[in-house]
Amino acid sequence: MLRLGRHEFGDDEALMMAIVNRTPDSFFDKGATWAEDAAFERVRLVASQGAEIVDIGGIKAAPGAEIDAAEEKSRVVDFVARVREEFPTLVISVDTWRAEVGDAVCAAGADLINDAWGGADPELVDVAAAHGAAIVCTHTGGVTPRTRPYRIEYDDVVRSAVDDTVAYAQRALDAGVAKESIVIDPAHDFGKNTFHSLEITRRLGEMVATGWPVLVSLSNKDFVGETLDLPVGERLLGTLAATSVCAMAGARIYRVHQVTETRQTVDMVWTIAGRRRPARAIRGLQ
């Protein structure tokens, strides 16, 4: 069983986490949902497309203008409350590394803290525990939040990802976060070059084998773009191919821009893997 705040899911379910940016400068949508109403429309859309989770972020991952905690909170806290009010069945995740922001959004109704920066703020696990929220434990190779990887190498990137995320998960457990509310994420492209992200994808089964539910965030990222030599905006097919590989390995949560396309891809692979029934099969069985 997977428990994300107020919501529970079976171990055979694959979940769509739709990205909702309350930022003026994120790489994919370039501020399309910066305005609160536009972001809310995005929540409506992805909910109608069947996303189980929305991941609301107030700061883009890449380097840029300094956004302090007060500004980050002003972008996400009231928005979380509004989404909580209108979509009681939706899991609300907030993409933040700051404990102060995590505390405020959980008070406003968030179910899940998606710490994309690998536990940079040690008090984040305490916040999750205090609110009964779930947490995503990512691997970044120890980089500072909002920095790009530069000449980072690993003896074994998958070993590093497994060791660091499992250690982070243990830290969350020790802080009092429920066992069924801890998710690990190898964090493609975070502290990794394209070769690292490809290897993480190829060997994702080793992360799944830890027993912790695995989240993958592949959507339109640079490792897809560099692999296919395609700009942002033309990376959907490459994203879906990587998604298929991760789904076959058993990744449970998919952080995505394109919900419908990813859902179909994961449903198809999940069914090939024997974890889901066909929707409606009669051919040759009449």
Added chain:
Amino acid sequence: MTRVALVPGCLALLPEYASIDDPVDELRSACLAAVAWLGEDVRVIAGAQGARVAAALLAEVGTAPVTSREAAYLIVGNGSARRSEKAPGHLDPRAAEFDDLLGKALTTPDPEALGALDQDLAAELWADVRAIVEAAGLLRDVETVAVDYDDDPYGVRYWVARWAVPSA
């Protein structure tokens, strides 16, 4: 022997071929009700695939086929699979007439007509009637209790029917 039922050998009824959205939900309901109505000690008359369907249906209602006692019979068979252009065996214009005769003989019931079915034609029409012909004699002293299903949703003609010896 007091009770006899017929179900089709539709493989979509098997649990290993289950879908999220059951394409044969009405057929399945009718089959399960008929099989439950047979009670325990059910002897199955079917080919190898049909026997699997029968065993799955019996298991679903909490029983299993028997070979010794013969309290009730479950026959597995169906009409033509060549009833339309989209049918498994494509359209054979003879299928409709064949199925009409078969359907009438089943629902009446008319054991002589069932025993005399043209099995060569049945084979050409992809109709699974071997068990029906074999069991025709069972329908000699019974009357039809109900025809619970009579349709061809996917180009194959199915019947779910129940018969019983009239109470004195």
